[in-house]
Amino acid sequence: MDTQQFTHPIADVPHTSFKAHQQQDSLIRNKSCIYQLKQVGVSIGEKEILSPVNLSLQPGRVYGLVGHNGSGKSTLLKVLSRTIAPTQGEVSLKGQAIETWKSRAFSQQVAYLPQYLPSANGLTARELLSMSRYAWHGMLGRKKASDKQAIDHAIALTGVADLLERQVDTLSGGERQRVWLTTLVAQQSGCLLLDEPTSALDVGHQLEVLQLIQTLGHDHGKCIVIIMHDINMAARYCDEIIALREGKMLLQAAPSEVMQPDVLQKIYGINMAVMHPEDHPPISFAKKL
Amino acid sequence: MQACPNLIQSVSVKTIISFFGLILFTFGLCYLSFARTLPSLSPIQSMWSPDTAQIPQLLIHYSWLPRQFVALMAGAGLALAGVILQQVLRNPLAAPSTLGFSSGAMMALTLATIHAPWMLSFGREWVAMAGALGTGLIILALTKKRGFSPLTVILVGMFMTLYCSAVTAVLNVMDQKELWSVFLWGGGSLVQHDWQTFKQMSLPFLLSVVAAIVFVRPLSLIGLSDETAGSAGLNVNRTRMIAFLIAIFVTASIVSHVGVITFIGLAAPALLRIAGIHRFGQRLILAPIVGALLLWFVDLVVQNFGTFSGYAAPTGAVTGLFGAPIMIWLLLRTKSMFQPSVVDHGYVFRTQKPMLVAWVFFAILVLLVVIGLFLGKSQTGWVWGAQALEWRSPRVIAAWMAGALLGASGVIMQRMLRNPMASPELLGVNAGASIGMAIAILSGLGVSIVIQLGFAAVGAFGAMMFVITISRRSNYSPEKVILVGVALTSFVEGITLLMSASGDSRTLLLMSWLTGSTFRIDMTLALLSSGAAIVLLGAAFACTRMQQAVELGPAFIRNAGLNESKARLILLLLVAGMSATATIVVGPLSFVSLMAPHIARMLGVIRVHHQLLVSALIGGLLLVFGDWAGRTLFYPWQVTAPLFTCLVGGPMLIWFLMRREQHAR
Numbered sequence: 001m002d003t004q005q006f007t008h009p010i011a012d013v014p015h016t017s018f019k020a021h022q023q024q025d026s027l028i029r030n031k032s033c034i035y036q037l038k039q040v041g042v043s044i045g046e047k048e049i050l051s052p053v054n055l056s057l058q059p060g061r062v063y064g065l066v067g068h069n070g071s072g073k074s075t076l077l078k079v080l081s082r083t084i085a086p087t088q089g090e091v092s093l094k095g096q097a098i099e100t101w102k103s104r105a106f107s108q109q110v111a112y113l114p115q116y117l118p119s120a121n122g123l124t125a126r127e128l129l130s131m132s133r134y135a136w137h138g139m140l141g142r143k144k145a146s147d148k149q150a151i152d153h154a155i156a157l158t159g160v161a162d163l164l165e166r167q168v169d170t171l172s173g174g175e176r177q178r179v180w181l182t183t184l185v186a187q188q189s190g191c192l193l194l195d196e197p198t199s200a201l202d203v204g205h206q207l208e209v210l211q212l213i214q215t216l217g218h219d220h221g222k223c224i225v226i227i228m229h230d231i232n233m234a235a236r237y238c239d240e241i242i243a244l245r246e247g248k249m250l251l252q253a254a255p256s257e258v259m260q261p262d263v264l265q266k267i268y269g270i271n272m273a274v275m276h277p278e279d280h281p282p283i284s285f286a287k288k289l
Numbered sequence: 290m291q292a293c294p295n296l297i298q299s300v301s302v303k304t305i306i307s308f309f310g311l312i313l314f315t316f317g318l319c320y321l322s323f324a325r326t327l328p329s330l331s332p333i334q335s336m337w338s339p340d341t342a343q344i345p346q347l348l349i350h351y352s353w354l355p356r357q358f359v360a361l362m363a364g365a366g367l368a369l370a371g372v373i374l375q376q377v378l379r380n381p382l383a384a385p386s387t388l389g390f391s392s393g394a395m396m397a398l399t400l401a402t403i404h405a406p407w408m409l410s411f412g413r414e415w416v417a418m419a420g421a422l423g424t425g426l427i428i429l430a431l432t433k434k435r436g437f438s439p440l441t442v443i444l445v446g447m448f449m450t451l452y453c454s455a456v457t458a459v460l461n462v463m464d465q466k467e468l469w470s471v472f473l474w475g476g477g478s479l480v481q482h483d484w485q486t487f488k489q490m491s492l493p494f495l496l497s498v499v500a501a502i503v504f505v506r507p508l509s510l511i512g513l514s515d516e517t518a519g520s521a522g523l524n525v526n527r528t529r530m531i532a533f534l535i536a537i538f539v540t541a542s543i544v545s546h547v548g549v550i551t552f553i554g555l556a557a558p559a560l561l562r563i564a565g566i567h568r569f570g571q572r573l574i575l576a577p578i579v580g581a582l583l584l585w586f587v588d589l590v591v592q593n594f595g596t597f598s599g600y601a602a603p604t605g606a607v608t609g610l611f612g613a614p615i616m617i618w619l620l621l622r623t624k625s626m627f628q629p630s631v632v633d634h635g636y637v638f639r640t641q642k643p644m645l646v647a648w649v650f651f652a653i654l655v656l657l658v659v660i661g662l663f664l665g666k667s668q669t670g671w672v673w674g675a676q677a678l679e680w681r682s683p684r685v686i687a688a689w690m691a692g693a694l695l696g697a698s699g700v701i702m703q704r705m706l707r708n709p710m711a712s713p714e715l716l717g718v719n720a721g722a723s724i725g726m727a728i729a730i731l732s733g734l735g736v737s738i739v740i741q742l743g744f745a746a747v748g749a750f751g752a753m754m755f756v757i758t759i760s761r762r763s764n765y766s767p768e769k770v771i772l773v774g775v776a777l778t779s780f781v782e783g784i785t786l787l788m789s790a791s792g793d794s795r796t797l798l799l800m801s802w803l804t805g806s807t808f809r810i811d812m813t814l815a816l817l818s819s820g821a822a823i824v825l826l827g828a829a830f831a832c833t834r835m836q837q838a839v840e841l842g843p844a845f846i847r848n849a850g851l852n853e854s855k856a857r858l859i860l861l862l863l864v865a866g867m868s869a870t871a872t873i874v875v876g877p878l879s880f881v882s883l884m885a886p887h888i889a890r891m892l893g894v895i896r897v898h899h900q901l902l903v904s905a906l907i908g909g910l911l912l913v914f915g916d917w918a919g920r921t922l923f924y925p926w927q928v929t930a931p932l933f934t935c936l937v938g939g940p941m942l943i944w945f946l947m948r949r950e951q952h953a954r
Contacts, residue, residue, distance in 0.1 A: 105850070107850035111848050118845065122639060127896065
């Protein structure tokens with residue numbers, strides 16, 4: 001009902017108002033973008049879950065996907081990971097329509113961490129990790145030294161070495177999340193799609209994991225899309241924020257643009273305020289209803 | 290969640306209209322059978338106060354009317370038990386017939402008929418009731434220590450079903466003639482002569498309905514997960530026990546009066562799930578109604594058209610025959626389907642040395658092969674020697690290979706469908722093979738074993754294509770494959786039961802094949818099957834990584850770079866190939882493929898390739914032993930290998946189950 005009211009002013013948010021962002025923008029245009037979405041929408045029956053979205057995602061950047069519950073974040077991520085097919089529009093990965101990619105080639109490009117992690121049915125973390133390289137060695141291919149290296153490297157990056165011999169399903173929620181994240185890192189895909197990968201982590205581990213994700217984006221040139229509920233963390237670690245509201249894309253902008261009371265209010269539909277502490281990025285908080 | 294389609298969205302108007310058409314058709318049938326019994330338009334009062342001078346009026350009052358009521362009540366009661374069991378065990382394959390209550394009744398009746406005929410003088414229904422109740426209580430007693438956890442109850446229940454059926458079958462082999470009446474009873478007949486049955490059935494039925502309604506809230510909660518239900522303030526174990534008691538009680542009262550009717554308990558709740566009814570409260574109310582209508586419909590078809598060559602078909606036998614098409618028709622009409630929650634495993638006991646377990650089983654297997662080849666029995670006693678090698682070796686080889694195939698295919702199936710009750714027979718392969726064999730034998734075309742087996746192979750292939758075609762639309766999702774398999778299997782069960790109950794002498798041949806047999810195997814067949822077994826087992830080991838990825842679910846399949854539906858299809862085809870080969874060699878049997886994977890798991894063999902290996906070895910040794918024991922221990926009778934396998938393997942499973950308990954806690 002009040003979406004109308006919100007979408008309008010957002011369209012006016014000036015994308016060119018920030019100099020830094022403008023520079024980055026022109027820089028990126030020269031690079032080839034990984035994902036290109038044209039008018040991509042999903043509806044089930046009559047109900048539109050994701051209204052047509054235009055989006056382009058670049059390598060080497062971390063995108064934070066934010067929005068209220070049921071805003072279509074997970075749906076968008078599922079479209080990107082080919083878990084569901086969009087009912088309209090087209091998604092291309094590296095210039096090639098997403099549905100034409102061969103399964104293995106696709107997963108060498110894209111790895112997806114779902115929100116709900118499946119039961120590993122008795123497997124230890126090490127065994128689970130050993131399967132993360134399937135996209136590279138295939139059904140019968142020999143496991144090469146590079147496979148082992150990739151796994152060892154991923155273990156070192158996420159710091160799960162202590163958990164390797166434990167059964168995945170007996171780990172704590174946060175430990176499980178880190179183990180599953182490790183499988184994605186070991187998969188060495190160019191794109192990581194993460195559905196709330198830090199939801200069960202304590203603050204310390206959240207920082208660690210987000211730092212790692214930033215490193216993977218900036219130093220390893222990966223394109224990372226991450227769904228987050230903590231807007232402060234998202235603003236701190238993401239290069240760009242993509243905000244959805246009631247199935248519609250509100251904006252794609254730099255964190256500094258998003259961390260404004262009025263913008264946040266449009267995203268979450270509640271009264272928000274932003275503090276600007278010294279030596280620290282701005283912090284937002286919800287005011288009383 | 291808003292995304293869940295509700296009833297109106299998932300079922301089209303056309304479907305609803307057709308459904309009402311079906312109900313109208315049922316009433317039409319009802320009128321037809323009424324008119325047939327009562328030719329002239331007599332006063333309607335004859336239904337409750339018949340003119341004792343007129344036979345048709347007596348028939349209406351004492352036979353026709355009670356039959357309709359008993360059919361409705363039996364259908365409702367079985368559906369009630371089914372919906373409760375599926376809710377508590379969180380498994381779409383749970384039902385009174387798959388958890389042993391019905392087979393328990395059948396076994397008790399068979400035992401009583403042979404060994405204690407005096408017991409029957411108290412009334413057949415009390416013996417059957419004791420059997421059903423006894424089996425149910427044994428299941429509860431065996432699973433009490435583990436808090437009636439779903440997986441344990443399912444395992445013990447399945448074991449009970451198979452075990453009781455095996456005992457019944459063994460008794461059948463030894464005492465064919467006397468048991469004919471039991472066999473007919475097993476087919477589930479709704480024929481009534483007075484109001485006695487109705488009166489005896491109604492009290493337990495009403496009590497169960499009341500109990501179920503009283504417990505609707507705890508039962509709804511328990512469908513989520515033990516943790517959620519527990520934190521909501523529910524005594525999980527006690528609720529489960531009460532639910533089982535209700536299900537056992539209502540099933541026992543029905544089975545004891547009308548015999549074994551298998552399909553309803555599974556199908557009625559399934560139909561509601563297909564129709565997209567999520568809330569347990571609604572399913573609990575609707576399932577008995579659907580079950581009652583379904584059984585009534587089938588029974589009316591039987592009343593009107595069910596007389597084949599002067600012999601009235603038992604309703605239970607044909608429930609699947611007429612019920613399954615309805616289920617498949619509905620399955621074709623739904624796209625999205627509600628998935629019951631998957632069993633969460635938590636801590637799993639694992640052995641440090643899975644290969645040691647494999648070597649131990651291999652050693653036992655070799656020992657058994659040697660015994661099978663050289664140790665025999667004659668009138669004078671045990672004989673050791675190579676004199677019968679020529680006849681024994683094909684049997685031993687074939688049993689070994691078939692066992693290995695069954696053991697391995699069970700592993701693939703249970704992992705792929707993420708269901709501990711899944712077995713390759715869900716692919717319809719066994720069912721199709723049985724039909725092919727039946728046609729070959731009964732049409733007289735199957736003059737040689739090769740032709741008969743050819744028919745079986747064609748049937749297996751056809752059935753498999755059927756299941757695969759129907760479940761293709763939903764990308765071979767576990768839930769759909771399971772339901773299509775259940776429907777097809779019940780359909781074929783109906784046909785074979787009907788054939789064997791028809792009293793045709795050739796059906797004895799069919800029966801011997803249906804219970805599994807290694808009697809007629811020659812060297813060519815044995816070598817052919819070993820060739821096929823080696824290729825198929827090789828393929829199974831080659832795609833262990835794929836199996837593991839498929840088990841971990843859609844996201845993981847994608848991350849592994851696999852195409853989900855293609856991967857599932859490959860595995861389904863592989864299982865079908867394995868199951869078809871085994872079925873053609875030893876006949877249709879599900880014990881090994883159901884149980885061998887669980888035995889391996891209980892020994893702590895968890896990883897795919899290890900479990901495949903150990904399960905294949907266990908399957909092989911079970912069948913080799915079964916074949917040997919079957920032809921020696923009951924000499925001069927020959928008990929078929931699979932039956933014996935079950936008699937031996939069952940206790941083994943229970944023992945492992947109890948042993949693991951000490952490990953886990």
